[in-house]
Amino acid sequence: MTITDWLAAAEAALAASNAWRQPGLTDESPRREAQWLLRSLLGLTSAQILSRSEQVLSGSQLTELNAGLKRRCDGEPLAYIVGQAEFWSLPLRVTPATLIPRADTETLVEVALALFPDRERELQVVDLGCGSGAIALALKHERPHWQVTAVDACADALGVAIDNAQQLKLPLRCLQSNWLSALANERFDLIVSNPPYLAADDMHLPTLSYEPRTALVADMNGLGDYRRIISQAQAHLNEQGWLLLEHGAEQADAVRSLCQQAGLSNVQSWSDLSGQWRVSGGQHGVI
Ligand SMILES: C[S@@+](CC[C@H](N)C(=O)[O-])C[C@H]1O[C@@H](n2cnc3c(N)ncnc32)[C@H](O)[C@@H]1O
Known part of the structure; x- marks a missing residue:
């Protein structure tokens, strides 16, 4: 043949x-x-x-x-x-311990870069739930001066992020952490996350059975991890620092309202190219 x-x-x-x-x-x-x-x-x-x-x-x-x-x-x-996927034109190793990075998530990267356009500025940045390292590595690739920390609760996923960072020669600080808990006294200019956000009975779950459930499903009808991250974020943001969260197209109102309840300012949502609201967030300390 x-x-x-x-x-x-x-x-x-x-x-x-x-x-x-x-x-x-x-x-x-x-x-x-x-x-x-x-x-x-x-x-x-x-x-x-x-x-x-x-x-x-x-x-x-x-x-x-x-x-x-x-x-x-x-x-x-x-x-x-x-054993490989592409994100932001970067070849990334993926394993069954990591979510396969989605093209949709590039919207979160674009919003972060647009909010901090100065390529020379040195920022402290953390990606919560880094999986393969997709978001953290895309940001480090575009803003080499940023100090980017990548955390995940899953040790195997973190190992893949570490490998990808080495392969791509894009240095990250990688830590195993339950959201911000291992970063007790640290503050950041930018916190980004694409946390699990599907409800346990989401109709798409059967088609996602090869991917780790811990990367996909959150309690409280898909909002549990937003609640936990948003409630911790204020204490870890520098003045004018941004929290940016990817979410499902139907979750923008809920995520914005959690940001407002937590006291973030400038709370808003951003849409992807197809017009769906896929990223929401807010800023610490500005009126
Ligand atoms: C939707 S995946 C996103 C992966 C990657 N950031 C991406 O966009 O491709 C969510 C990630 O959050 C991690 N995660 C789940 N619960 C966590 C927790 N309590 N603390 C830290 N990471 C967590 C999962 O292991 C998974 O890697």
Whole structure:
């Protein structure tokens, strides 16, 4: 079987399986997924796939490719099969201990960068619930002078964030912590978080069964972690510092109201490119 033959067969199998929608990708297609499997599992570039399209695959290559294809057709996210996902154009290692970073989360990064446009300013920043390190690493990539701390309650997820920071040569301070509890006397200019925010009975959960439930589900109908983070944040923000939280499209009112109750000022929400309110937050100490 040649590379071209395998790509055609894989594309047909993926399209028929209806499992090809990968969390995190917005422009996915069975063909793109088949190509991604081929590139990642055989270590080929897109140019090599084109130039070697008539190359006959060896028995061991076929075994590896077909095993990956079967896992994908059974519903496992592609990112876990190939062990990698892209966020903010950065290649990140992901494992079943980490959420697969979503393109939606780039809105939170864009809002943070827009609020602090000065590339030379040295800020203290913390990403709460860093998972693979996606948000923290994107911020460090764009603002090399920022001192970025990344925390997660899950030691395995934190290990992945540490690996990604080393691979990308983007230094982070990584700590295991239940939200801000390990940062007792520290204050930050910017606190960002994409915490778990699905309710335990959310209709999307069955399609997310490969991802860690502790990264997805929060008590109090999905608002429990917002309550905990927002109630702790004021004591950890510098004057004029911002707290920015990603949330579900229907949660903006609830998150803003929690920010207001906690005494944050300038409380507001930001929408993504499709017009959905996906980030809310407020500032410490300004009127
Ligand atoms: C929705 S995921 C976000 C991961 C990553 N920031 C991203 O955007 O791809 C939420 C993360 O919060 C972490 N988490 C859950 N409860 C936590 C807690 N009490 N303290 C710190 N991190 C927590 C989970 O382990 C998970 O990595």
